[in-house]
Amino acid sequence: MHRRGVGAGAIAKKKLAEMSKQLETFKTHLEEFASKHKQEIRKNSQFRVQFQEMCATIGVDPLASGKGFWSEMLGVGDFYYELGVQIIEVCLALKHRNGGLITLDELHQRVLKGRGKFAQDVSQDDLVRAIKKLKAMGNGFGMIPVGGSYLVQSVPAELNMDHTVVLQLAEKKGYVTVMEIKDSLKWERERACHVLDHLLKEGLAWLDSQADGEPQYWLPALFSELSSRDVTPEEANQMTP
Amino acid sequence: MSFEWPWQYNFPPFFTLQPNVDTRQKQLAAWCSLVLSYCRHRKLYTLDVMEAQESPVFNNKKIARKLSMEAIQVVFEELRKKGNLEWMDKNKTRCLVMWRRPEEWGKLIYQWVSKNGMVNSVFTLYELSNGDDTENEEFHGLEEWMLLRSLQALQTEGKAEIITMDDGKGVKFF
Numbered sequence: 163m164h165r166r167g168v169g170a171g172a173i174a175k176k177k178l179a180e181m182s183k184q185l186e187t188f189k190t191h192l193e194e195f196a197s198k199h200k201q202e203i204r205k206n207s208q209f210r211v212q213f214q215e216m217c218a219t220i221g222v223d224p225l226a227s228g229k230g231f232w233s234e235m236l237g238v239g240d241f242y243y244e245l246g247v248q249i250i251e252v253c254l255a256l257k258h259r260n261g262g263l264i265t266l267d268e269l270h271q272r273v274l275k276g277r278g279k280f281a282q283d284v285s286q287d288d289l290v291r292a293i294k295k296l297k298a299m300g301n302g303f304g305m306i307p308v309g310g311s312y313l314v315q316s317v318p319a320e321l322n323m324d325h326t327v328v329l330q331l332a333e334k335k336g337y338v339t340v341m342e343i344k345d346s347l348k349w350e351r352e353r354a355c356h357v358l359d360h361l362l363k364e365g366l367a368w369l370d371s372q373a374d375g376e377p378q379y380w381l382p383a384l385f386s387e388l389s390s391r392d393v394t395p396e397e398a399n400q401m402t403p
Numbered sequence: 404m405s406f407e408w409p410w411q412y413n414f415p416p417f418f419t420l421q422p423n424v425d426t427r428q429k430q431l432a433a434w435c436s437l438v439l440s441y442c443r444h445r446k447l448y449t450l451d452v453m454e455a456q457e458s459p460v461f462n463n464k465k466i467a468r469k470l471s472m473e474a475i476q477v478v479f480e481e482l483r484k485k486g487n488l489e490w491m492d493k494n495k496t497r498c499l500v501m502w503r504r505p506e507e508w509g510k511l512i513y514q515w516v517s518k519n520g521m522v523n524s525v526f527t528l529y530e531l532s533n534g535d536d537t538e539n540e541e542f543h544g545l546e547e548w549m550l551l552r553s554l555q556a557l558q559t560e561g562k563a564e565i566i567t568m569d570d571g572k573g574v575k576f577f
Contacts (some may be wrong), residue, residue, distance in 0.1 A: 226511045258429065259410075337415075368416035368430075372468050380416045391410045 188220070203240055207285035214291065244293040245284065248273055253316035255393055261365035262317030263329075263383035266290070266305075269314055284309075308333040313383060319364040328357045329381070337370070337380040406444045409437055413500075418468035420477060434470075434478045439487060443502040446547045451497050452479075499548070509555035512542055513562055516576045525566070527573045528554075 169214045202209045217223065256264060271288050277284065293314060296303040302318035308330045315321065319328075331346055332338035343354040358379050361367035370378040382388055409435045410522045411417040421427040438489050441460045442450070454477060455461055462469040470478070479498060482488035486504065491497040512531065516522060519536075530536070532550050542550070554574050557563035 208487050360423075362426070365423065365426055368414070368421060368426060369419055370416040370468075371419045373415065378415065380414065382414070385410075385414055387413055394409070 192217075192220070193221070200390050205283065207283045207288055211285070212288050229376065242288070242292045242295055245273070245288060246296050248276060249289065249292055249296065249314075250316070252276065253314070257317065259388065259393075260381070260383040261367075262315060262319060263366050263381065264316070265308075265383060266312040266314055306330070317364075321364075324353070324357050325360060328354075328361070332379070332381055333384055336384040336386065337378040339373075339376050339378050341376055357403075406441065409433060411438065412463060413466060415466055415468050418470050418474075420471070420474045431478060431481045435481050435485065436480065438482060438500070439502040442500045446544055448500060448549055449491070450493065450496060450500055452476075477533065487542070505549070505552035505556045508542055508545065508549065509556040509560075509562075512541070512553060513557055513576065515540055515542075522576050524575050525575045527568065527571060531569070531574070536568070 199209070199213075203213060249269065252269060253262065253264060266286055266289060270284075270289055273284055290305070290312070293303050293305060297305075302316060304315040306313040306315060306321070306326050306329055312362070313329060314331075319388065327347065328338060328343060331343060336357075340351060340354045340358065343349055343357070344351060347354075360366065361379065361381070362369060365380050366383065367379045370380055378387075411430075416574055417430065419431070421430050436438040438460060442448070452472075452475065456469065456472060461475055476495070479488055479495075482500070483490070483498075487501050489501070491499060503530060515537070516524075526534075528547060528550055531546065532543065532545045542553075545553070551565070551572070554563055554565055557576075561577065563574050566573050
């Protein structure tokens, strides 16, 4: 006769029940922890990083759903949602100048400025998370790694690997030439020109034909002098709706 | 007060006419703005195209970039279309720059006149533009052609009448 009840199946079931109970307990502790430290989460960016990492370890995404238990109880969702809105505002205000491309540094600077003296501390890690969220919501946002940081893209300009790598090359001086692309990336002239033409077309780059040697392609997003200049009323008037 | 250059002024490509249509539009709008504010700052009412090429507006020595003659003409044409520029000759070598339109000047002058209770008085053009009384006013130093146009604008509105006197023109305000 074949015996049932005690066998591989039963052991597995028991184990599962145990694990489930442990997970439940763990989840409760985490919730208690979160509730206790809700204030801290809002005010302290360092704390937020650690909290996020902890959640990630157990496979919980506090930002997964706006209406979720996590975001409601912690207000974590609200924090990043509001930050996302601020990021969109900054990018929209400057799109006219830089074509929708901005360095993470400049974005950080301007977001902090917009928050005023008594606002909560916002770190670059916070920005990155908020942008990832925006990206997931399909807002045309993206991040391009350049020179140790990121360029934040806020318009759905089609940028493929070729464009990205040229942007990275341009990051050092704020501009790039066909010759530099050929030398550094070992591309054919045609491929380099194709990419540069695309950047011009997307309004991300401007042409400088008075440079010594060959034409230079400059990116307003990488023009350091620009990052500290506010949008003037005239510029605001020129913005297309 | 020193002039504040816009960010584009130190951006080398600003001095190259942009091939991309949308970017060019932004560029020209910025140039128009710059030319008008510069003229306003320096109280320039006319520009000679040849001289303009060498002026700091179109020639940024610090970054070794200058706007080509062709590009300058494109900028001037934009200003003309917007009503801020008028050619003085057929060959387009000299132009009038109206960083403030005649109607706007007229309004300023009339405000000064009524604020000082001088409605119904008669002024010579010289008194208005160069008199001691108007020294602190923005329209002080206004060139005669512009002053006349401004007064003509007021005349159309029934606020003034231009009269011819023995040694020139004058105006009476109502």
